[in-house]
């Protein structure tokens with residue numbers, strides 16, 4: 001012990017990569033348990049910027065064992081591209097472990113992701129186009145391909161045949177695309193088998209052993225609570241379990257092994273892709289947040305939608321994930337405002353909601369009820385203790401803490417590793 005879970009509390013891009021990196025020197029394992037290369041985590045170390053997608057952010061910490069667990073969907077081509085790029089920059093990636101039970105994103109999953117979105121037209125999700133949804137659909141549909149299958153060509157061929165059988169009908173007859181052959185898919189996947197073999201193992205055994213022997217294991221979520229397949233703004237979500245429960249099913253450790261759950265939350269809100277977003281701004285304030293916060297997607301380069309902090313979402317994330325600690329990021333971006341509105345509740349067709357409506361119709365109708373907090377003008381990027389913050393910034397943080405119902409244990413005041421205000425230790429017993 002301890003097992004620590006780290007999740008995004010909003011719609012992603014809260015700064016999970018930076019938060020993981022912060023804990024890097026104190027953990028032995030960093031486990032990615034959901035999603036795939038739809039994620040985009042930026043980590044800044046000594047002015048060097050790293051963008052990670054499929055790999056857990058812990059890969060940058062010397063001595064950490066990075067693990068891609070069973071809940072992840074793996075695009076093998078991307079895996080090696082990312083590994084090679086890190087190797088070229090002198091990062092030691094030799095400890096990486098990949099679960100044999102993780103599912104593979106095959107080339108046809110990417111194709112189907114893109115054509116489905118085009119077909120959906122104005123009902124599209126705005127996916128990253130990486131094949132995530134179709135790969136998870138195959139997993140649930142029991143026609144997926146797992147890492148283990150790469151090492152048995154006969155089984156691999158049979159599974160590709162089974163999977164392509166239906167898909168080619170769909171691709172050719174519905175989407176008007178060319179059929180994909182079993183051989184091209186087989187060749188594409190088999191070319192990586194030898195290089196993958198030494199990394200692939202039963203990672204659940206490894207992680208349980210690590211916890212048994214007192215190692216610190218950090219489970220790092222991709223995406224976030226509001227993009228979770230069960231608890232997010234369905235259908236405008238990703239296809240995996242991005243909440244704390246996903247850490248358990250996605251890695252093969254029991255819930256009793258988890259000691260703390262850290263929610264990473266931005267001091268304002270952003271969203272990429274389609275779907276409802278009650279506090280979204282369409283004015284110069286929204287543009288200010290986008291420009292100052294550098295709110296452009298790490299994976300697709302899309303401009304992120306921006307809006308004020310939403311305390312209803314923070315309370316929801318606290319409840320769904322059982323948060324024990326919050327890391328509040330990007331407080332520095334709010335510097336220089338007269339007033340900072342915070343959404344404290346919603347008005348849904350004349351009815352006040354203090355808690356998240358999970359009914360899609362109600363959430364689409366939700367209008368934010370704002371409380372205006374005082375802003376501050378002082379540069380806070382050099383603050384390293386809570387008391388270093390100007391009183392009005394302190395009051396903003398305290399107000400957010402009270403509204404969310406979880407203690408704020410660290411505050412981000414800049415993208416760099418040391419631009420953080422530690423308040424409570426993030427690694428602790430339950």
Ligand code: GDP
Pocket residue numbers: 008012013014015016017018039040041042043044293294298328329330331332333411412413414415416419
């Ligand atoms: P992730 O997907 O949750 O890992 O987050 P992203 O990396 O997609 O987006 C977060 C962005 O904010 C990155 O560019 C980080 O370098 C940056 N960042 C993280 N924490 C802070 C902070 O406290 N202040 C500022 N200014 N930037 C931050």
Ligand code: IMO
Pocket residue numbers: 008011012013014038039040041125126127128129130131132133221222223224227236237238239271272273274
């Ligand atoms: P990180 O880990 C923000 C969004 C997409 C789209 C929806 C479904 O960096 O926080 P998908 O390709 O997953 O089927 O797309 O989810 N999305 C993200 N938004 N940050 C992410 O990851 C995201 N991963 C997926 O924009 O709306």
Ligand code: MG
Pocket residue numbers: 012013014039040041042298
């Ligand atoms: Mg991101």
